[in-house]
Amino acid sequence: MALSLLEKLQVWFFRATMTVLYAVFRFFSPATDAGKKLPPIRNDLLLVSATQLAKKIRRREVSSVEVVQACIDRIQEVNHLLNAVIKDRFSAALQEASQVDKLIEEETGGEEVLEDRLPLLGVPLSVKESFSLQGMPNTTGLIARKDVIATVDAPPVALLKRAGAIPLGVTNTSELCMWSESHNHLHGITKNPYNLERTSGGSSGGEGSIVGGAGAVIGIGSDIGGSIRIPSFYNGIFGHKTTPGIVSTENHYPSCSGRHKEYVSIGPMCRYAEDLLPMLKIMAGPKASMLSLNTKVDLKKLRFFTVPHDGGSKFTNPVNKEFLDIQRKIVEHLEENLGVTVKEVGFPELRYGFPMWFTYLSLPDDDGNPPKPFAELMGGPGPAAWPMWEFLKRLFGKSNHTLPAIFLGLMEMTHPSKPSEFMIQQKQQLQRKMDELLGTDAVLLYPSHPKVAPHHHQPLFNAFDFAYTGIFNILGLPVTQCPLGLGEEGLPLGVQVVAGKLQDHLTIATALYLERAFGGWRDPGAN
The missing domain is CATH 3.90.1300.10 (Amidase signature (AS) domain)
Structure with missing residues (x-):
């Protein structure tokens, strides 16, 4: 199934945007491990x-x-x-x-x-x-x-x-x-x-x-x-x-x-x-018996x-x-x-x-129970996190959470309920x-x-x-x-x-x- 012209434009725009963002990110994040490498195995x-x-x-x-x-x-x-x-x-x-x-x-x-x-x-x-x-x-x-x-x-x-x-x-x-x-x-x-x-x-x-x-x-x-x-x-x-x-x-x-x-x-x-x-x-x-792990292939x-x-x-x-x-x-x-x-x-x-x-x-599972919200997991033993608030805090280096976790919490909030x-x-x-x-x-x-x-x-x-x-x-x-x-x-x-x-x-x-x-x-x- 071929991509439509609109889909091709969307693909191009998405990749071009990510490339520019990454170039900017790399520019402001200089490498600190350049030239370092693991020693060879001696034992x-x-x-x-x-x-x-x-x-x-x-x-x-x-x-x-x-x-x-x-x-x-x-x-x-x-x-x-x-x-x-x-x-x-x-x-x-x-x-x-x-x-x-x-x-x-x-x-x-x-x-x-x-x-x-x-x-x-x-x-x-x-x-x-x-x-x-x-x-x-x-x-x-x-x-x-x-x-x-x-x-x-x-x-x-x-x-x-x-x-x-x-x-x-x-x-x-x-x-x-x-x-x-x-x-x-x-x-x-x-x-x-x-x-x-x-x-x-x-x-x-x-x-x-x-x-x-x-x-x-x-x-x-x-x-x-x-x-x-x-x-x-x-x-x-x-x-x-x-x-x-x-x-x-x-x-x-x-x-x-x-x-x-x-x-x-x-x-x-x-x-x-x-x-x-x-x-x-x-x-x-x-449960190993459910697999054929002893079968010669x-x-x-x-x-x-x-x-x-x-x-x-x-x-x-x-x-x-x-x-x-x-x-x-x-x-x-x-x-x-x-x-x-x-x-x-x-x-x-x-x-x-x-x-x-x-x-x-x-x-949800067969009993209608939905997965636990990621924002709740982010809160650990305490109250659920507020992803948008955490994002604003992250901008100033004050959040305890990483950007990927915050973004996942935001995605979950905007995901259609149906x-x-x-x-x-x-x-x-x-x-x-x-x-x-x-x-x-x-x-x-x-x-x-x-x-x-x-x-x-x-x-x-x-x-x-x-x-x-x-x-x-x-x-x-x-x-x-x-x-x-x-x-x-x-x-x-x-x-x-x-x-x-x-x-x-x-x-x-x-x-x-x-x-x-x-x-x-x-x-x-x-x-």
Whole structure:
């Protein structure tokens, strides 16, 4: 469906306006990190997957204390540059690692028993601060919650700990987890390990940054519009948006309201694709049986599809040529090496990705309960915020809230109370087409984002580009974000791999293949 002349003019005006605004913003915001970069990785333990580290620890080839200390040393080396870990628990982590080593020393059942019972025994883990981790802050960057300390572990965190993983600390998020840059007025801004002048993404940007920067080998994120996949893409790591409803969202802040449970996903973030499957098995708990995670996948028997862009939405930027080229290379590689046919398809409904996402996140649940107003969340334990008042205060540097949070509050106030029937119709059509296309034996390639990781605060001027990830939240589909090496600017490239509902094993199997073919994560210090 071609754009009308009016729509083309609207697109041109929107992009021209944003370009001018951004140029002005950059002029008055000089870079302070120019020339700085992360040091290269010196400890080889930081170049080993969690799966292999656990095996080495069980076999006593290396101690858990050595592995945990290696990660602590790396965090202390890079975190002053990244601002990713906002509260550590290093002393407790080392004590727990020492207990792990003692347990292994005393274990008489053999390596297989330990692997079955404690598959991540002794492996360091970072945790997004929006998840409850006992004894750690649980603020999501909100000044009104600055004194909130978690008293319990969120279920997926508890399951990872029960499997032997050792939390090192909690990582930064965007304010209330609702923006594509991890920046708030409580903990500051998190930076990209490949270029400190660039964003790490959000809302799981602290996780993406410290995992990509090799301070942690695995992490845990949440995703309602791309909050796992965007940071994973920007920071050159793997991230998996699980089929919704599989991994518990309990003890995550903000909690779900309205129909948000249908769209939010909790999933793993890691540098090595082989860690995705074991992490998901653990985090899913009893619901892991709903997925076919033990099924061996023969990629030659899958059907492959590729969608190069959203069809020309007036809300999003055009996809960078570099991304179009790398996706075409994936197609050529799959066809040449697997002997499959990758069919290019298009969906005109994708042009409405952002308004569809916003419409569905505003819907009430089956009992008629609407989602909790964002202005109420901004108030924390106190009264709801007044977004317009906060905007006026922000002009004078007096607001406790970031501009993205204020703008979201204002957007919510001006959003029509009655949902758009057109957007509901578009989503239903797209859902039907996607479900029919993917079934249980297909994967689809789709750009992660229109552009590489932008400069800090630039997402303010490209606010709706997250529609490339957000659309799959309201469709309820599993997606694995795959790194594909570095582009011309030395920043990570990537692609989303999408499958039908509950077919998470297909996207993860494809991610493993693409890692072998394109190299996966790269050391940002060697960049």
